Structures are given as C-alpha cells and as structure tokens.
Amino acid sequence: YQRRVHGAVVLDDCNFHEVANYDAFEVERTLTFHPPEGEFVVMNYRCTQVDFTMPFRITPFIEKISPYKLEVTLTIRADIPARSHGANCVVKFPVPKTTTNVNVEIGVGAVGQTYEYLQSEKVVAWGIKKFQGATEHMVKARISLGTPVTGNFKKEIGPISMQFEIPNHNVSGLSIRFLNIQERSKSYNPSRWVRNITQSNSYICRV
Secondary structure: OOOOOOOOOOOOEEEEOOOEEOOOHHHHOOOEEOOOOOOOOOEEEEOOOOOOOOOEEEEEEEEEEEOOEEEEEEEEEEOOOOOOEEEEEEEEEEOOOOEEEEEEEEOOOOOOEEEEEEOOOOEEEEEEEEEEOOOEEEEEEEEEEOOOOOOOHHHHOOOEEEEEEEEOOOOOOOOOOOOOOOOOOOOOOOOOOOOOEEEOOOOEEOO
C-alpha cells in the first residue's frame, strides 16, 4: 500500500476493525464507524519507509575495571522535541549470571528517577518518571562477579530494553485531522476528543 504525496505517510500495510467502513479511505482518507462498547482499535498499520528519528537514543559502554568487576554506563538521549516528554520510562538490562552485587549511580541532579537491582532475575531496572525532550540522562552500574571476568563479558550483558509513553506525539507522522460525531442520544452522548500518544512495544538496544 503506497501513495507518495508530499507530506504524506507511506504505509506498508494496514487493517481496520470490523465495524469500520473504509470505502472512502483510499481517496478521501476518511473512516466511518459505529463504535462498540468500551475501548477498541479502529486501525493498525505498519510503515518502514518513513524518514523519522527514533524517540530515544541509547548508548551503552561496558568496561572491565578489575578481574571481578565490570562497569556499565548507559547514556540515553531523548531525540524528541523539547516541548514533548517521555513518561513512566523504565530501562532494563540483564547482568551476568555470576553477579553477586550491583551498585547503581544515577546522574547528578536527577529528579524523579529510581533504580533497582532484581537479584532473582539478574536484571537492573532504571526508572525515569519524566524524560524531557532534547535532554539526556546517564546511569552507571558497577557489577561485582563471583567468578573472574571472561573475554566474552560484553555478551553476558543485555540486551537493553526500554518502556515508555510519549503524550501528544506520533513518531510516524500519521494523525487524525478531524473527528465528527453524527449521532447522539440520551443513552449515548460521547465526548469528542483526540489524544495522540506513542507507546513502546519492543524497544531494544543490543550491546
């Protein structure tokens, strides 16, 4: 599925909820539907040809500091507009199975950030409540091991995963321009509003 027009979004494919009438979608880009009860997804789409910037850039650095210690430094840059922000961000990365302890240090002046070492899962979790656009944050994890560091120590760390939401932001550029509600009644009087939000699904950085 392609329609190359200046300023348009090129979709590789898309599908609609069964209640949607998309007869006019190809030409007018409009959908009509009678919504079912509760929340539902009216359209799913996939696009790989969009020239967009990933919302967060993760830069890992792993260093051997002694025969039994490693240091992992993660720097994350929010490549979204300064007026936007990521909410409820959680960054996780596995550590070697022989890890005995992890000391975590977050950046100076960090506000609304938390960290936790999940011993049973051998995972470090770093939380950032609000990640403002055009800023970056850093965390350091010093890992103590029960056995000497091997030559393949970098393969024992990661991959790094990140969960987040970005209110009022759409990475693909596809947006709802207008919403019109034609039928109202005493039993069904919906509010008309549109909210854009980007949510991570599988956001992975391999070390």
